[in-house]
Amino acid sequence: MQKINAPKNPLGFKIGIHYAWIIIVIAAIIHMAGGSIRQAFGVLIVPLEQGLGWSPATITLGYSIASITGALLAPFTGMATDRFGAKPVIAIGGVFFFLGAIITGMVSQVWHIWISYGLCLGVAQACFNVPILTAASYWFRKRLGFGIGLLQASHGLGPAVMAITVGTLLATVEWRTAFWSIGIIGGTIMLVLIFLFRSKPSDIGLRPYGAPEDEPIQDDFTPSVARIRAKTYRRHMQGTTAFWKLVAVHHLGCVGHAIVIIYVIPIAVAAGLDLVTAAGVLSTLAGVSVLTRFTTPVIADYVGSKWSMAIMFMLQGFPVLMLFWAQDVWQFYLFAVVFGIGYGGEGSAFPIINRQYFGRGPMGRSFGWQQFGAGSGMATGGWVGGALYAVFGSYDPAIILSVIASVGGALVLVSMEPTSKLLIPNWEQSLPPEARTPTPSPSAADD
Template sequence: MAFFRNRPSDIGGGAFGAAELDEPEERDPVRERARVKAFRTSMQSTTTFWKLVSVHFLGCVSHAIVIIYIVPIAVLAGVDEVTAAGVLSTLALVSVSTRFLTPVISDYIGARGTMATSFMWQGLPVLMLFWAQDPWQFYMFAVIFGIGYGGEGSAFPVINRQYFGRGPMGSSFGWQQFGAGSGMAMGAWVGGALFWLFDSYTATILVSTFTSVAGAAVIMSMEPTSRMLIPNWEDTIPAVPAAADD
């Protein structure tokens, strides 16, 4: 917090391209708090907001299982430890490409369909682990899964903007991140619990696939991103009394 500021004027600078005569905008802290509250209330009053929280949760359960258990799954299939660790490194490396590309694609064709595709691309390839035995099969899985895994989460800021506009969504987006963190924790736990219960990774693999497919279904149940859901949220900002003159 010591190094970041909200506006260039906070450190005596100006926005790039702004005229020198432009006066820095003065913001009333009381009105800013009212604005944040109005946006948060409007955003969280929509069903779509809570669906996005659940989508975060489902997607993270799915890939947390793969991230945590792909190495022991490969080792159990007879792959040596170093080669199995390379499978995890490969899917992480491949995911970098779609982390960059997915937001761009989402801006052009809409985030909803892009995200649903990524969720399916993340979930269905996990079924390959049922018959993967050789190292090349696990590495092929890593490449295919990595594409979906990288695109699964990087479009969330885009879909939030398309649905809710450019309001102050910090605390509301925090709820979505809570869903993501909870999903990562749940996926890491449930994969091991299912292995302990059944002495195989069959149920673990099925849960990873199911949660991704369920996330895609929830995404497609949401409204098209071509229409903003709360266009008039600023009308709900209460009037702030002007400060009395001294």
């Protein structure tokens, strides 16, 4: 059984668990407080449409701009994470989250929401997603699936809580007050948590969770050496077809579920549900997704990610067909439960499949490229539903597109290499000796 370290946390008192688990809790709350407001965007469509007379296509363009902004910035936030660490990048995201929420509560023209929600929250999302996943992968040598599962579960719980919270606020107070409250409370929570966050175990003199006791505690490389390591690792990683297929898979999966999470509320309202009940559909599917967001990375860590993810993509795709016949409240909630199972598992194992294919290394920019695929998929799915509705007067074409995208992602996964062995096991051999990861000395290994 692994010996448990008893380090001092950044506040100065001793704790009885490895600080990796504290990092997961901090990252999870940041995800819930700041990263989920964009996923609950569908709650905002009906109030803005009814209150200000804007069309769904123009409103959801703000969501698409946020996704595009996050996608375009993801490789750069990954690069910044590799160079400066995750903590300062996340802090910048906290500032943009606060600004985006506050300004959203002040909009009077539709283009205002494109800036507040689109640009500000898009920057925030890019500063949260890549650094948090990168940092989590650094903190774990073993049980990465369990740690990522907890983190991804929070990513599902966040929209569940946020959708019903925003829906309730919109039903009881003015929508401007709702967003000001979210910005102030969420921004304060993130400020406290960022103070406690650490980018790597070596920042507080620890080894990663599960690392052998004879492994040297890795000090930070000099900036020049860190750049060499990141460039070399990225070259090897991006030289595989698996890397680019993962970008495509991320894109297709996000097209598939973006259509649902953005338009299921307008679809439900059009069928006769009131706004709070319709928001409950989104909260239900997000809440159900918490289970598979947690279990899928754990299962993938033990049995391999390829088929675990492919099955979840199928389970995300085919249940969307239920929306063709959903009319009553129970039918929408049944859909939410069934769809939520696949939706939760669709994207939660990406850090695991990256570890299984590419091993350990400076993942920031490479995660960034995969998040580019995800963000561009969210942008496409988030906007195309409104555009197709404007053309056809129905959400049926968007429903069909959602199914095709998710099933297409599953087929790409099936075409990939097995995850049972590393694709780039010897990438550090391309580095000069001083840039390689320290190894235990023979004397230490013999103890």
